[in-house]
Every structure is written in structure tokens, then in C-alpha cells.
Amino acid sequence: MKNIKIGLFGFGVVGEGIYKVLSQKPDIGVEVNKVVIKHLDKERNAPITLFSTDPAAILDDPEIDLVVELIDDAHAALEIVTTAIKRGKSVVSANKKMIAENHTTLIKLSKEYKVSFLYEAAVCGSVPIIRNLEEYFVNDKLKSIRGIVNGSTNYILNKMDENNESYESVLKEAQEKGFAESDPTLDVEGYDAAHKLSIIALHAFGKIIPYELILRKGVTSLQPFDFKYAKEKGLVIKLIAKCKTDESGELNSLSVIPEFIDKNTTLGRTNLEFNGVLIESSLADEQFLYGKGAGRFPTSSAVLSDISALRYHYQYEYKKGTLEYLPKNEGLAKFYVSFNNDYVVDNSIFDKIEEQYNDGKRTYLIGMIQWQKLQKSFILSNPNISLISSN
Amino acid sequence: MKNIKIGLFGFGVVGEGIYKVLSQKPDIGVEVNKVVIKHLDKERNAPITLFSTDPAAILDDPEIDLVVELIDDAHAALEIVTTAIKRGKSVVSANKKMIAENHTTLIKLSKEYKVSFLYEAAVCGSVPIIRNLEEYFVNDKLKSIRGIVNGSTNYILNKMDENNESYESVLKEAQEKGFAESDPTLDVEGYDAAHKLSIIALHAFGKIIPYELILRKGVTSLQPFDFKYAKEKGLVIKLIAKCKTDESGELNSLSVIPEFIDKNTTLGRTNLEFNGVLIESSLADEQFLYGKGAGRFPTSSAVLSDISALRYHYQYEYKKGTLEYLPKNEGLAKFYVSFNNDYVVDNSIFDKIEEQYNDGKRTYLIGMIQWQKLQKSFILSNPNISLISSN
Numbered sequence: 212m213k214n215i216k217i218g219l220f221g222f223g224v225v226g227e228g229i230y231k232v233l234s235q236k237p238d239i240g241v242e243v244n245k246v247v248i249k250h251l252d253k254e255r256n257a258p259i260t261l262f263s264t265d266p267a268a269i270l271d272d273p274e275i276d277l278v279v280e281l282i283d284d285a286h287a288a289l290e291i292v293t294t295a296i297k298r299g300k301s302v303v304s305a306n307k308k309m310i311a312e313n314h315t316t317l318i319k320l321s322k323e324y325k326v327s328f329l330y331e332a333a334v335c336g337s338v339p340i341i342r343n344l345e346e347y348f349v350n351d352k353l354k355s356i357r358g359i360v361n362g363s364t365n366y367i368l369n370k371m372d373e374n375n376e377s378y379e380s381v382l383k384e385a386q387e388k389g390f391a392e393s394d395p396t397l398d399v400e401g402y403d404a405a406h407k408l409s410i411i412a413l414h415a416f417g418k419i420i421p422y423e424l425i426l427r428k429g430v431t432s433l434q435p436f437d438f439k440y441a442k443e444k445g446l447v448i449k450l451i452a453k454c455k456t457d458e459s460g461e462l463n464s465l466s467v468i469p470e471f472i473d474k475n476t477t478l479g480r481t482n483l484e485f486n487g488v489l490i491e492s493s494l495a496d497e498q499f500l501y502g503k504g505a506g507r508f509p510t511s512s513a514v515l516s517d518i519s520a521l522r523y524h525y526q527y528e529y530k531k532g533t534l535e536y537l538p539k540n541e542g543l544a545k546f547y548v549s550f551n552n553d554y555v556v557d558n559s560i561f562d563k564i565e566e567q568y569n570d571g572k573r574t575y576l577i578g579m580i581q582w583q584k585l586q587k588s589f590i591l592s593n594p595n596i597s598l599i600s601s602n
Numbered sequence: 603m604k605n606i607k608i609g610l611f612g613f614g615v616v617g618e619g620i621y622k623v624l625s626q627k628p629d630i631g632v633e634v635n636k637v638v639i640k641h642l643d644k645e646r647n648a649p650i651t652l653f654s655t656d657p658a659a660i661l662d663d664p665e666i667d668l669v670v671e672l673i674d675d676a677h678a679a680l681e682i683v684t685t686a687i688k689r690g691k692s693v694v695s696a697n698k699k700m701i702a703e704n705h706t707t708l709i710k711l712s713k714e715y716k717v718s719f720l721y722e723a724a725v726c727g728s729v730p731i732i733r734n735l736e737e738y739f740v741n742d743k744l745k746s747i748r749g750i751v752n753g754s755t756n757y758i759l760n761k762m763d764e765n766n767e768s769y770e771s772v773l774k775e776a777q778e779k780g781f782a783e784s785d786p787t788l789d790v791e792g793y794d795a796a797h798k799l800s801i802i803a804l805h806a807f808g809k810i811i812p813y814e815l816i817l818r819k820g821v822t823s824l825q826p827f828d829f830k831y832a833k834e835k836g837l838v839i840k841l842i843a844k845c846k847t848d849e850s851g852e853l854n855s856l857s858v859i860p861e862f863i864d865k866n867t868t869l870g871r872t873n874l875e876f877n878g879v880l881i882e883s884s885l886a887d888e889q890f891l892y893g894k895g896a897g898r899f900p901t902s903s904a905v906l907s908d909i910s911a912l913r914y915h916y917q918y919e920y921k922k923g924t925l926e927y928l929p930k931n932e933g934l935a936k937f938y939v940s941f942n943n944d945y946v947v948d949n950s951i952f953d954k955i956e957e958q959y960n961d962g963k964r965t966y967l968i969g970m971i972q973w974q975k976l977q978k979s980f981i982l983s984n985p986n987i988s989l990i991s992s993n
Contacts, residue, residue: 232741232885239741337886339738346737347730350623350630350906477892480871494623494903495728499892501868512885515741528914 215522218269218300219246220291221281222255222262225305225332228511229279229518230257241277241518245269270294277301277521279514285309296320296328303517305332305510308397311406314419318533327526329517334407335360335486337509338502339516341527344414344490349530351492353415355455360407362484362504363391363398364430364450368469369482372438372447378431390484400429401450401467408452408465411488415454416462417531424538426466426582428591428598433469436573437549437597446471447479448599463539464582470600471547477501540582547599549575554595560588577601606913609660609691610637611682612672613646613653616696616723619902620670620909621648632668632909636660661685668692668912670905676700687711687719694908696723696901699788702797705810709924718917720908725798726751726877728900729893730907732918735805735881740921742883744806746846751798753875753895754782754789755821755841759860760873763829763838769822781875791820792841792858799843799856802879806845807853808922815929817857817973819982819989824860827964828940828988837862838870839990854930855973861991862938868892931973938990940966945986951979968992 217233219226230243246262247269248255255262269275270291278295280288285308292302292309297320304310310317310330321328331341335358359365363385370381382399385391397403405425412420430450441448451470457463472479477499481487486504491497503509543562550556551573558564561578568575580588590596608624610617621634637653638660639646646653660666661682669686671679676699683693683700688711695701701708701721712719722732726749750756754776761772773790776782788794796816803811821841832839842861848854863870868890872878877895882888894900934953941947942964949955952969959966971979981987 228885236741337889339734339889342738343730343734346911347733347907348903350627350910351903492903494619494899494906496894496900498728498730499890501890501892503887508885509887512739512742512883515885516738519741520737523919 215241215277215518216244216275217241217277217279217518218272218275219243219279219281220266220269222246222248223281224507225510225514226281227256228507229514232511232515239519240522244275245272266291270298275300277303277518279518280304280306281514282306285312289313292317292328293320296324296326299324299326301327301521302329303514303521304328304330305514307333307403307406307410311409311422314409314413314533315535318529321526327521327524329520329525329527330410331517332510332513334410335488336502336504336506337512338486338488338500338504339513340411340488340500341414342516343500344411345527345530348415348490348492348495351494352460353456354491354493355453356411356415356488356490357451357453357478358408358411358488359449359478359481359486360452360488360504361398361404361450362486363395364404365481365486366390366484367399368430368448368450371433371435372441375435375438377435378433399431401427404450404452404467408454408467411452412454412462412465413529413533414527415531416456417529418462418534418536420465420536420538424465426464426468426586426591428468430469432594432597434549434573434597436570437599440547440575441471444471445474447474448472449478449481451478451600457539457541461539462536463541465538466600468598468600540586543579543581545577545601546580546585547575547577547597547601548590549573549597550595556590556596560584560590606632606668606909607635607666608632608668608670608909609663609666610634610670610672611657611660613637613639614672615898616901616905617672618647619898620905623902623906630910631913635666636663657682661689666691668694668909670909671695671697672905673697676703680704683708683719684711687715687717690715690717692718692912693720694905694912695719695721696905698724698794698797698801702800702813705800705804706924706926709920712917718912718915720911720916720918721801722908723901723904725801726879727893727895727897728903729877729879729891729895730904731802731879731891732805733907734891735802736918736921739806739881739883739886742885743851744847745882745884746844747802747806747879747881748842748844748869749799749802749877749879750840750869750872751843751877751879751895752789752795752841753877754786755795756872756877757781757875758790759821759839759841762824762826763832766826766829768826769824790822792818795841795843795858799845799858802843803845803853803856804920804924805918806922807847808920809853809925809927811856811927811929815856817855817859817977817982819859821860823985823988825940825964825988827961828990831938831966832862835862836865838865839863840869840872842869842991848930848932852930853927854932856929857991859989859991931977934970934972936968936992937971937976938966938968938988938992939981940964940988941986947981947987951975951981
């Protein structure tokens with residue numbers, strides 16, 4: 212079998228890791244021909260002749276079969292990926308934002324040009340969720356997928372719970388330890404989780420969901436008051452990315468919302484920077500995949516798996532379809548809403564309030580809210596209100 | 603694409619489940635043409651014309667592309683599977699004993715006749731461990747695989763721990779609830795786990811290990827005394843199937859031995875009838891797969907995944923090899939050994955004893971034992987001695 216020749220965009224920790232593994236293991240049959248980076252003046256642990264700042268050095272080289280795209284910028288990534296595909300090159304990418312926002316275009320292009328476009332590393336690092344949804348759970352009717360898919364946020368929630376500390380002070384510590392970005396917005400507001408959820412929903416249910424229609428509320432408004440409530444009930448708070456069908460089996464809602472979880476369950480025990488995904492299906496019952504969702508080695512592992520699958524011309528079949536779809540958001544669910552007393556929340560969002568409590572400073576309300584009402588509610592965007600799913 | 607035509611051997615809960623799913627979902631493109639069973643007189647939830655007691659009704663039918671073998675008897679299963687392969691039919695099997703004892707023959711035959719031979723359901727039911735080892739962890743250097751792969755035994759250990767009860771009384775309860783067979787030997791003595799471990803080791807390390815060389819000790823000799831020790835240290839006892847490399851990366855030992863596990867770890871929390879497999883690799887770090895390892899639906903789910911993969915002519919590539927190999931069993935490990943005082947155990951098995959304790963009735967010793975010594979030791983087979991790995 213002829214060697215695969217790779218062009219690498221980006222030489223951060225993951226890019227360098229992949230370069231290292233591939234050069235140390237020639238038997239894999241994959242060689243890195245060229246690496247395109249932004250700045251040539253940084254010192255690199257690889258021969259200088261390998262590098263270029265010109266994307267054309269990869270995209271115009273007919274020798275290169277495969278583009279591995281590992282840059283942060285989603286716009287630049289899209290440009291690179293679409294050009295590569297149009298030149299008949301297969302692509303491996305870890306850019307969840309770029310993928311989630313361009314499903315339809317990218318799938319159409321890769322079919323038209325008959326190339327593979329793989330992105331296991333974009334969702335939960337080394338946890339092989341996409342491959343398993345594509346290959347393993349094809350005939351099993353899925354009911355829901357619930358996942359902890361953002362390690363930074365999970366680390367922060369875990370520490371807030373353990374140390375009884377405010378979001379701000381835990382964030383600072385997490386940033387110092389390298390578990391959170393200097394601008395953590397994408398993670399802690401749930402954008403990153405929503406991108407991953409959108410990719411999961413496509414492979415699990417064959418539906419492409421407009422990203423804005425994923426109900427999303429991050430963790431920045433959560434207070435020690437909320438964690439105290441959770442602790443008293445033996446619960447923990449996790450940011451859960453969830454897609455769920457209705458009784459007829461149709462995809463009903465997609466959400467990234469903090470959720471109370473029994474601490475003695477698989478998701479409840481997914482702590483620190485770990486990721487866990489729970490697949491609920493008719494036949495296999497509950498299936499749980501757990502591992503490191505980010506970081507140099509786990510991400511490299513996922514990228515390498517994709518590269519290696521390409522030696523066998525693997526491509527996603529999208530067997531469940533690629534239909535653009537608006538989630539129905541029918542029915543209602545139980546939520547916990549809390550806010551300080553200097554703040555007034557209109558109770559009418561609730562169909563029915565089952566519990567309310569006030570400690571003189573802060574109030575919580577628990578009751579049933581219709582998904583469709585929640586979707587239009589200011590609660591999702593208001594930083595002074597905590598919202599926690601409570602089923 | 604032309605429909606796949608299946609011949610089914612066995613119509614127990616799994617066989618019937620698969621027949622049902624396939625007849626309710628014609629879009630899968632798979633139909634059951636014939637079912638061979640032992641007794642025609644039992645009532646079946648399917649048209650009587652579907653059934654036969656004659657294997658030739660399937661094996662001699664050139665229309666049938668795929669044989670799904672779901673019978674208990676390993677000898678009869680081998681006869682069916684080898685005949686089917688020789689007639690150019692692909693095979694899906696759930697018979698771990700048959701597979702583990704005939705790796706070399708079956709792989710050779712299926713290569714020679716260019717058919718697929720798949721068996722995801724043979725290892726941990728719905729947990730997609732074989733597929734992930736084959737496809738996903740190909741380039742990642744694996745260090746060890748440790749799994750709870752027998753649900754009956756795990757259920758029994760869990761109940762012994764929870765209720766402080768003897769093996770005998772818990773077994774009785776488990777049998778009444780259908781969690782243990784009337785003859786539980788294969789499960790509780792670790793034979794079943796060793797069969798599964800042998801299949802795992804083949805796909806993880808590319809080695810075929812003579813079944814007798816897997817160090818094996820079941821759970822029937824464990825006493826409340828042993829569970830008391832575990833509890834005091836925050837540990838639980840699990841029957842762990844384990845294959846482990848040495849520092850040079852070569853497969854060193856395969857064992858199915860009870861093990862003390864921190865109860866706050868992924869394996870420590872794999873309770874009741876659940877299965878969990880922990881893959882330790884250089885890149886992905888720790889990857890954990892968890893789900894139901896047996897039972898009607900989980901097993902059906904795995905069989906259906908294999909059937910569905912055959913629509914795309916999937917076959918195992920055995921990319922890590924299929925070498926017959928004798929484990930080296932080098933080095934030593936820490937073990938806990940306990941026995942009643944009317945019994946004498948020769949201490950010389952230990953290289954070094956680190957702890958010993960006697961409560962007037964029973965003794966435990968903890969110390970380092972060489973794998974090679976353990977392999978030849980009567981401790982493995984003696985029902986009066988508890989052996990627990992203690993690393």
C-alpha cells in the first residue's frame with residue numbers, strides 16, 4: 212500500500228504530537244510532507260524545511276493526499292478545508308465550530324468530490340463517540356444522548372462543588388492550572404458544548420440543527436446557593452449537552468443546560484476535566500463512553516485514529532441521514548430557577564410551581580416549564596438567573 | 603443494494619429479538635430466511651415455515667449469505683461456523699468459548715474463503731469493545747486492558763459486599779432473580795471471563811494466547827473476612843480480566859483474578875450486572891467503556907451491529923497481527939492470600955511478605971509473588987484459599 216502524504220495546518224501541541232508519532236512509526240505508512248504555520252520565527256522541534264506560512268504549499272501540492280487541519284480560527288479553517296476538498300484531498304479536522312456551523316456545505320462538498328472528511332477529535336477528544344454512533348449504533352433506535360462534553364466547564368463545576376467557592380475564584384484557579392482558557396466564554400457559556408452536540412445529533416439522529424435552536428445556558432450565573440441545594444439532595448450540577456426524542460422517536464429537543472444529576476450515576480461521577488457520554492437506546496440500554504476530552508495526547512489519539520482509518524478509505528456514511536431539521540421542542544420539563552431578591556422573575560414562565568424557597572437573600576423556584584416557552588425566555592440569556600434542569 | 607439473507611441458528615431470547623427487529627424494520631435490508639432449532643414442538647412467535655431442525659436447511663441453501671450462530675454448545679457451534687465459512691457464507695457469532703478456543707483455525711478459514719467472521723456480541727454484549735480495538739485504538743500503543751466482563755459474577759460480588767453475605771446465599775438469590783445460571787461454574791470460576799480476555803488480547807495486542815496460560819482464579823473461595831478487609835480500606839473486590847504489557851511494550855501477563863479496586867474509580871463503580879472495560883494507552887490515556895454485558899437486548903444490539911456492518915462488507919483486519927504467543931509472565935505483583943486456620947499455606951510462594959494478620963480463625967498474608975511462581979501454584983485451584991490481586 213502506498214504511503215499517505217499529509218499536509219498539516221497548525222503545529223501546536225496536537226500538531227507536534229502527531230508529527231512525532233508519525234515520524235517515529237514509519238510502519239503506519241503515513242508521512243508529514245509539509246506543515247503550514249502562522250509564524251516561521253518560533254523555534255520548532257522539526258526540520259525547518261518542513262514549514263511554510265503559505266497555505267498553497269499544501270493545497271497546491273498534488274502529492275499531498277490528506278489535509279489535517281488543527282487551527283483555532285474557524286473562518287480560516289473553513290477556507291482551508293473547502294479548498295482541500297475541492298482539490299480532491301481528504302480532510303481530518305478537530306474544529307468543532309467550523310464543522311457544526313457548516314455541516315450541510317461540508318457534507319455536500321465531500322460527497323461531490325468523493326473524499327473523506329473525518330472529525331472524531333472535534334467531539335470529546337479521545338472518546339470515540341462519532342465512530343461508535345456511525346458504526347455501532349446504526350440499527351439500534353436511540354432515545355437520547357446526554358453528555359459532559361466540555362472538560363474546562365466540568366472542572367470548574369467540580370471545584371465549585373468541592374470547595375464551596377464562587378465561579379469567579381474557581382475560574383481563576385482553573386486558568387492558572389491551564390484547565391481554562393484566558394477567555395473562557397466559549398466553554399463556560401456552553402457554546403463549545405452546543406457545537407459538539409450539533410455534531411453528535413447529526414450522527415445519532417441524522418438531523419442537521421440550526422445552531423441557534425439549541426437551547427443554551429452556561430454556568431457563569433450559578434451560585435454557591437445552588438450548589439448547597441444540590442448537596443442537600445445528594446445531587447451534583449453538571450453542564451449537560453442533551454438531545455432527546457419524543458415518544459414517537461422523533462428528535463424533540465437539543466439543549467446545553469446545567470442539570471442536577473444524582474452523584475452516584477455514571478454522569479454524576481464524571482469529574483474534573485473528564486468527558487462522559489451516555490447513549491440511551493432501545494436495545495443496548497445505557498451505553499457509557501468515558502475518557503479525556505481534550506489535551507495534547509487525547510486529541511492526538513483521535514486525530515491519529517482518523518488518519519489511520521483513511522488508509523482503509525474510511526468515510527462517514529451518515530446512514531441516518533443529513534436532513535436539515537427544526538427541533539420540535541414539544542412538551543415540558545422540570546427546572547430549578549434561582550435569583551437574588553433584588554431581582555424579580557416573572558413566575559408565569561412556569562406552567563406549575565412545585566416548590567419555592569427564600570433564605571432572605573435568594574429565591575429558588577422549581578416547576579414545570581414548556582420547552583417552547585423556555586426557548587423564548589430571557590432566563591437563558593440573563594446572567595443574574597440560574598437555570599438548572601431538574602428531572 | 604441487494605438484501606442480505608440470514609440463516610439463524612438458535613431462537614432463544616436473542617435469536618427471537620433479532621428476528622423481530624429485522625422483520626419490523628425492512629429498511630435495514632436484511633431478512634431472516636430460515637431458523638434452525640433443536641425442537642420443533644415448542645411454540646414460537648414466528649411462522650412455523652421459518653423453522654427447521656436440519657442444519658442443512660441453512661448451510662446447503664446458496665441463497666443464504668450470512669449465518670448468525672446463537673447456540674450454547676461450543677462444539678456444535680464450531681461445526682456450524684466452519685461449514686458455513688467453507689460454503690462462502692459470512693458468520694456472526696456470540697459464542698466466546700468456541701471463538702477463544704479456535705482463533706487460529708477460524709481466522710485462517712475466514713481469510714481463505716474471503717468471508718467476514720464477526721463476534722462483537724461474544725465480548726461484553728452491547729459494549730463495543732472489539733470494534734473499538736480494531737478500528738479506533740490501532741495506532742495508539744496500548745499498555746493494559748482491564749475489564750469487568752462477567753455480569754453474573756459482578757452481581758454476586760456486589761451483593762456479597764453490600765449484604766455481608768456468604769457466596770452461597772448470594773448465589774442462590776442471584777439464581778432466583780435470573781442473574782446467575784443454575785450451573786454457574788463457567789461464570790464464577792472465571793472461565794467465561796478468560797474466554798473474553800483471550801478475544802480482547804487478540805484484538806488489542808495481536809496475540810493468540812493458549813487459553814490454559816491465562817492465570818485464572820474465580821470468586822467462590824472469597825469469604826466475608828476478605829470483604830471486611832476491603833471495606834476497611836475503602837476498596838471493593840472485582841473479578842478483573844487483565845492483559846498487561848511489560849516496559850518494553852510486549853504482552854507480559856493475562857489473568858482473571860479477583861482484585862482490590864478503589865471504590866471511587868470507574869471499575870470500582872461498575873456494579874451489579876454491568877460490564878466495564880478500561881483501556882490504558884500511551885496517547886488516549888484512560889478510556890472507559892461501560893454498559894450491559896449480557897441479556898436479550900444488549901446482546902441483540904451487538905449482533906445487529908455486526909449484521910449491519912456486513913451490509914458494508916466489514917471484516918476484522920487483525921491489524922496488530924494474529925501471532926500464537928506464550929505470555930512471558932515476568933516480574934512480580936502484590937497479592938493478598940487468605941485461608942482458615944485449620945489450613946496451612948506454604949509461605950514460600952511469597953518473595954516477600956509485607957503484612958500478615960490473624961483473627962483467631964482466619965489468616966491473611968499480603969506480599970509480592972512472582973507471576974511465574976503463581977502460574978504453577980496450587981493457590982489458583984485450591985477452593986480453600988482466597989487470592990486477590992492487590993496493586
